[in-house]
Amino acid sequence: MGLGLLASRVLRFHTNRRNLLRTIVTKPELQSPEASAAAAAPDPTPDLPPRTPVAGARVHFPNPDDAIEVFVDGYPVKIPKGMTVLQACEIAGVDIPRFCYHSRLSIAGNCRMCLVEVEKSPKPVASCAMPALPGMKIKTDTPVAKKAREGVMEFLLMNHPLDCPICDQGGECDLQDQSMAFGSDRGRFTEMKRSVVDKNLGPLVKTVMTRCIQCTRCVRFATEIAGVQDLGMLGRGSGEEIGTYVEKLMTSELSGNVIDICPVGALTSKPFAFKARNWELKGTESIDVTDAVGSNIRIDSRGPEVMRILPRLNEDINEEWISDKTRFFYDGLKRQRLNDPMIRGADGRFKAVSWRDALAVAAEVLHQVKPEEIVGVVGKLCDAESMMVLKDFLNRMGSNNVWCEGNGPSPNADLRSGYIMNTSISGLEKVDVFLLVGTQPRIEAAMVNARIRKTVRATNAKVGYIGPPTDFNYDCEHIGTGPQALVEIAEGRHPFFSTILNAKNPAIIVGAGIFERMDKDAIFSTVETIAKKGNVVRPDWNGLNVLLLNAAQAAALDLGLVPESSNSIESAKFVYLMGADDVNLDKLPKDAFMVYQGHHGDRGVYHANVILPAAAFTEKEGTYVNTEGCAQQTLPAVPTVGDARDDWKIIRALSEVAGVRLPYDTIGAVQSRIRNVAPNLLSVDEREPATFGASLKPECTQSISSTPFKAAIENFYMTDCITRASKIMAQCSAVLLKK
Amino acid sequence: MLARLAAVRLREIRQVLRQVPQTSRSFSTALNYHIDTPDNNPNLPWEFTDVNKEKVKEILSHYPSNYKQSAVIPLLDLAQQQYGGWLPVSAMDAVAKVIEVAPIRVYEVATFYSMFNRSPVGKYHLLVCGTTPCMIRGSREIEDALLKHLGVKRNEVTKDGLFSVGEMECMGCCVNAPMITVADYSNGSEGYTYNYYEDVTPKRVVEIVEMLRRGEKLPPGTQNPKRIKCGPEGGNTTLHGEPKPPPCRDLDAC
Ligand code: SF4
Ligand code: FES
Ligand code: FES
Secondary structure (H helix, E strand, C coil): CHHHHHHHHHHHHHHHHHHHHCCCCCCHHHHCHHHHHHHCCCCCCCCCCCCCCHHHCCCCCCCHHHEEEEEECCEEEEEECCCEHHHHHHHCCCCCCCCCCCCCCCCCCCCCCCEEEECCCCCCEEHHHCECCCCCEEECCCHHHHHHHHHHHHHHHHCCCCCHHHCCCCCCCHHHHHHHHHCCCCCCCCCCCCCCCCCCCCCCEEECHHHCCCCCHHHHHHHHHHCCCCCEEECCHHHCEEECCCCCCCCCCCCCHHHHHCCCCCEEECCCCCCCCHHHCEEEEEECCCCCCCCEEEEEEECCEEEEEEECCECCCCECCCCHHHHHHHHHHHCCECCCCEEECCCCCEEECCHHHHHHHHHHHHHHCCHHHEEEEECCCCCHHHHHHHHHHHHHCCCCCEEECCCCCCCCCCCHHHCCECCCCHHHHHCCEEEEECCCHHHHCHHHHHHHHHHHHHHCCEEEEECCCCCCCCCCEEEECCHHHHHHHHCCCCHHHHHHHHCCCEEEEEEHHHHHCCCHHHHHHHHHHHHHHCCCEECCEECEEEECCCCCHHHHHHCCCCCCCCCHHHHCCEEEEECCCCCCCCCCCCCCEEEEEECECCHHHHHCCEEEEECCHHHCCEEEECCCCEEEEECCCCCCCCCCECHHHHHHHHHHHCCCCCCCCCHHHHHHHHHHHCHHHHCCCCECCCCCCHHHCCCCCCCCCCCCCCCCCCCCCCCCHHHHHCHHHHHHHHHHCCC | CHHHHHHHHHHHHHHHHHHCCCCCCCCCCCCCCCCCECCECCCCCCCCCHHHHHHHHHHHCCCCHHHHHHHHHHHHHHHHHHCCCCCCHHHHHHHHHHHCCCHHHHHHHHHHCCCCCCCCCCCEEEEEECCHHHHHCCHHHHHHHHHHHHCCCCCCECCCCCEEEEEECCCCCHHHCCEEEEEECCCCCCCCEEEEEECCCHHHHHHHHHHHHCCCCCCCEECCCCCCCCCCCCCCCCCCCCCCCCCCCCHHHC
């Protein structure tokens, strides 16, 4: 009996001890912040180690007189007026923890994680919402600031589920990281946690709304950047939740970005759900090729598989966003791939053969046809190197009929200013009047559209649009549907002409869909008339832009991939398609021999006689030029599939089999050849402005037809062979494009 | 002995378990998302009546034309009065159209304020204050009495559609706690009233309900005959005469 009593006493003692331990014990100095602050008061002249701004934050002084000086932890920094305390700290090299603040969104100030101490202020201040004032003494490392963060963290974690092990954000979660860095090691919350019903935002964004910490970043992103006012903050207090109220999908071409900005795992990627942990992934910095913008991306791969695609910061192109197509089309890289060289047998079926056989067949036919009957078409996703090699090869075979699809039958490659975006994408922010001619940037180049929207929001720039009726996510004046409206403006009959005339920095953006029109020269000369009359092109400002559609277009024109005759396809006997799937082959003679070199079994292979498997852009090193003429490079993230080879290597091998050996053995050698033709392709990440203006163009004698402009892209989600093979993109087009 | 040990331990465990407060939280507001029902979905037509259209104009005229969205709360209120005390989705959409904002911006406001009902209420919507002062003075009993008398649950409408009971936070009458509010939607937005009945007792609220049912008008304010407004029971205890004015200061002297 005695033993039992003793044992229970011991037990009770134990429980008591545990109860005692449940009080929060932080560092002793946190218990009385004032006293310890006094004790730890820094000596007035601390010798400060030099600091570097956080993440290379740069200060730009619009007006040197407006500079003010503040002290961050005793360290003086000069910042322009109007910056917030948080930004000042960033420049001083102090990273302030935050959840709701995002440099590209409006300031909400509702998470309170960024509390810092400011001398003479009675309470800690939310640094993200507090403008820095001259002489402010900001302290980020004091017991008060630490205690404040710890307290905020505890409150945030109160209603946050403890499901990190099954959360896809795990490992890249701001809440996780910051609670490790600033949080307490235990919480005092013993009540029930709140739970929230998950919302259906469509096939791309997975929601686990119980995890939401109500930072409202997603709401601000959707309203301010994506321009879809669907998300909102509903309810109040602890019942507050993010949602759309009525059942609604997020139909924005930028919706995937909310995954990145959500600091917790409330919004995660649906296709990527439970596929991989982020620390297993290898990141490769590359370029997106699904449109002509060339958004900077990071390809996260595990082994031979592309697991996801994330944006990379590039202020001049995509800032830190990418379109949904860019982010989610990667599953197309795993479907419909061409693995082996194949030859179509007499029965019309493809048979896998060795490279040697496939090349031999192609070379043999190549020698049987007349040089003028050889035609090469380059696809939308081709890199500059392979285009160069193909052009050289066909030239050696005696043909000069090689062009890039999408550039139209008779592209004009002589004047670079005639096919690139002269204003540059970041330059669009200075524009005050836009005239969009036959282009729907929201579909054709979502990132350019985001930039236009940003400008319109910031400066109330006016937008005029000529083309078929379409959705805009900013205010836009629909001037007309066909070239007639353009002529009206050119002749000054339309009121929009005076708008252009009165603008400081007007910009005209012509869609590349016009390249396919027969009267394209006439349209361009009309546009140039408007440009001339409206002072759109000046020595200090070039507002005459072409918005290209495909990643390969600009490089193809830079390399001079222009067909000798515009109807060469009608008499072709040998067609070499290098990834070209959308070229119109109706007029091709039935007996023509077709070689398809590419990575996807898409439209191009239907008629092909020989298939040569090539590497996709994730698997090779290649140069791409975006619509503003900026050359960028992809890097191989994953190995090629099956027996596929790099495009340029295939043609190099074919040239050898055909007996006209090309002198390149390395990609470096190809690049030095490119240097002779178009040196700008090798200055990566630089924008070479077009040297000659459009004024040098010969007079155009074409007459304008009255056919209205057509939409260049029907389905935003499916534009090329990879996106057409993608299941996610198919889902998106089924669900989101439903009218 | 072992059995005893086990018994003691069990008791301890029970104790510990009992200590954990397992109260599920009650929210005063309804769901924060909308579920389509035949009488509440975005496809139902909804419009302000002609009389109210004039009022809408009048309300909008209070705000600068580029800040129309400021009118969201008065307009939602008007819509609620017109529609018998609650706001279907289509009414919120109609308000959004008037003030030229996206519907979600109106939903955000309507879900924030618990005075906007997003599900049907009775002609007389009885709101019991549940905040601390009223709670100490017995608001729970009052609510129980109401619910029992009407035979409904909270936020439920009686079969005849006359009454519903909801909960509210402090309505600023704590001095006369406990109190209920009666939102009277029986006469549309013209005869709409929103009256406070203070110093109620479980018996008195039932009487109030019955009077309302009979269509009688009863004076709002304190229900305690011994009090005048918020004065103390049995007449004033202080401030019997004119209060002494503050000593005059010679302003020029300073
Ligand atoms: S869902 Fe994410 S981004 Fe949106 S409010 Fe919640 S935590 Fe913030
Ligand atoms: S980051 Fe400052 S309050 Fe959220
Ligand atoms: S607590 Fe009931 S009115 Fe204030």
